[in-house]
Amino acid sequence: MKSSVEPMIHRFKQNGMNIVMDVNSAILHVVDDMTYDVLADYNGTNREAVHNRLDGTYKASELDEDMDEIDELIKQKILFAPMVDNYQLAVSERPIIKALCLNIAHDCNLRCKYCFAGQGGYGQWRMLMSFDVARRAVDFLIAHSGPRKHLEMDFFGGEPLMNWHVVKQTVAYCREQEKKHNKLFKLSLTTNGMLLDKEKVKYLTDNHISLILSLDGRKEMHDAMRPGVHGEGTYDQILKNLQYCVAHRNGEEYYVRGTFTRRNMDTFTDDVLDMIDKGFPAVSMEPVVGNEDEPYAIREEDLPAVKKEYERLANTFIQREAEGKPFFFYHFNMNLWKGPCLPKRLRGCGAGHEYLAVVPNGDIYPCHQFVGRDGYVIGNVYEGLKNMKMMKEFRDNHVLSKPECVDCWAKFFCSGGCHANNESYAGDMHKPYHLTCEIQKKRIECAMMIQAYNKMNKPKVMKQPGLEKMRY
Numbered sequence: 022m023k024s025s026v027e028p029m030i031h032r033f034k035q036n037g038m039n040i041v042m043d044v045n046s047a048i049l050h051v052v053d054d055m056t057y058d059v060l061a062d063y064n065g066t067n068r069e070a071v072h073n074r075l076d077g078t079y080k081a082s083e084l085d086e087d088m089d090e091i092d093e094l095i096k097q098k099i100l101f102a103p104m105v106d107n108y109q110l111a112v113s114e115r116p117i118i119k120a121l122c123l124n125i126a127h128d129c130n131l132r133c134k135y136c137f138a139g140q141g142g143y144g145q146w147r148m149l150m151s152f153d154v155a156r157r158a159v160d161f162l163i164a165h166s167g168p169r170k171h172l173e174m175d176f177f178g179g180e181p182l183m184n185w186h187v188v189k190q191t192v193a194y195c196r197e198q199e200k201k202h203n204k205l206f207k208l209s210l211t212t213n214g215m216l217l218d219k220e221k222v223k224y225l226t227d228n229h230i231s232l233i234l235s236l237d238g239r240k241e242m243h244d245a246m247r248p249g250v251h252g253e254g255t256y257d258q259i260l261k262n263l264q265y266c267v268a269h270r271n272g273e274e275y276y277v278r279g280t281f282t283r284r285n286m287d288t289f290t291d292d293v294l295d296m297i298d299k300g301f302p303a304v305s306m307e308p309v310v311g312n313e314d315e316p317y318a319i320r321e322e323d324l325p326a327v328k329k330e331y332e333r334l335a336n337t338f339i340q341r342e343a344e345g346k347p348f349f350f351y352h353f354n355m356n357l358w359k360g361p362c363l364p365k366r367l368r369g370c371g372a373g374h375e376y377l378a379v380v381p382n383g384d385i386y387p388c389h390q391f392v393g394r395d396g397y398v399i400g401n402v403y404e405g406l407k408n409m410k411m412m413k414e415f416r417d418n419h420v421l422s423k424p425e426c427v428d429c430w431a432k433f434f435c436s437g438g439c440h441a442n443n444e445s446y447a448g449d450m451h452k453p454y455h456l457t458c459e460i461q462k463k464r465i466e467c468a469m470m471i472q473a474y475n476k477m478n479k480p481k482v483m484k485q486p487g488l489e490k491m492r493y
Contacts, residue, residue: 028101031430238292305351373415390441
């Protein structure tokens with residue numbers, strides 16, 4: 022594990038800037054060409070090697086002056102910073118369950134072509150969760166949350182609005198139990214929007230339930246991938262419902278989530294802008310994940326086009342902000358200074374030990390993406406947790422335990438990727454899936470570039486630690 026704590030930097034060029042990130046401190050440095058070239062291999066101890074490589078490009082005195090400045094930053098621990106001393110304690114701490122995904126409906130009124138949930142049934146049977154199972158799931162979460170006061174629950178599917186009466190019963194039960202046990206539930210609901218009507222919108226808003234609303238951008242993209250049960254287009258109805266919903270949120274949290282596929286891998290910025298211009302200023306656009314033999318799936322050879330499009334989206338993000346029309350894009354919202362705590366950075370979502378999923382028959386899975394997979398049932402809400410060995414395996418599956426992740430500059434921002442996708446497409450949940458890794462790293466670079474750009478161009482707005490300007 023020694024290499025896991027070695028000081029590291031990451032260099033990249035974007036939007037006319039030379040950007041250097043210190044991996045362990047997450048501090049960004051915007052540097053000139055010489056410093057960028059020096060840091061290709063200089064680590065504070067190898068001046069002679071730098072002179073041998075660059076003396077013909079820059080003056081020797083200038084290189085020494087530059088390395089003197091770099092040495093000072095190393096001394097200040099804002100370049101080649103060491104890992105925090107207590108990282109091993111963060112890795113080995115005892116888990117506490119803090120969140121549940123409640124698969125309240127294993128059925129759906131859409132037939133999305135890329136659906137990981139088998140278009141609602143998860144490859145098994147279509148069924149709705151009873152209130153008794155939902156109630157026991159709430160009790161299970163409270164019982165296993167230890168001293169933690171703030172708990173989370175997401176109503177998921179399939180389409181959870183197909184089981185609306187149980188959603189309402191469960192919300193009422195959560196509010197009743199949180200008073201009895203000194204807990205606070207943050208509730209959310211993920212929906213395709215087809216069944217959103219005035220009554221449901223009012224209830225969701227009045228009960229402070231956060232919403233994740235699905236829309237795949239432009240009409241032609243959405244209807245191609247998210248048809249109804251008879252193959253019909255669903256965009257017009259969903260757009261109408263979502264616009265009404267957002268207009269009546271009264272400040273409650275929501276964002277609109279889209280998926281891009283091979284069909285629009287080089288134009289998904291247009292889909293993001295279409296959603297924004299349709300009245301949704303808080304959006305996400307995720308890359309599809311699927312077997313490469315599927316026509317919609319993104320392939321290895323598509324990565325250059327996808328990365329180029331992320332750069333276009335990042336530049337558009339900056340441009341819109343300059344025009345006084347800013348928007349929120351989920352993957353560009355990265356706080357380098359006050360980001361997630363170290364355990365969160367090491368383990369990611371907490372699937373399998375802090376975050377679990379409950380299905381209609383009461384079975385408990387590591388997360389919603391493992392539902393229906395053989396060998397991944399951890400327990401049942403009627404019988405409790407059974408497979409503690411699996412929970413330990415998930416708890417110990419962090420970036421410092423994955424050989425491919427240990428020396429990766431992005432490890433504290435991607436947390437090793439999605440366990441379920443790693444298992445499906447890399448063949449092992451302990452091994453990151455290269456394709457999604459590359460996309461994630463590009464998104465991180467774009468988010469960093471935006472922060473560096475803002476620091477350079479809006480210093481009064483960006484007065485906070487975590488960004489450093491150097492020799493620009």
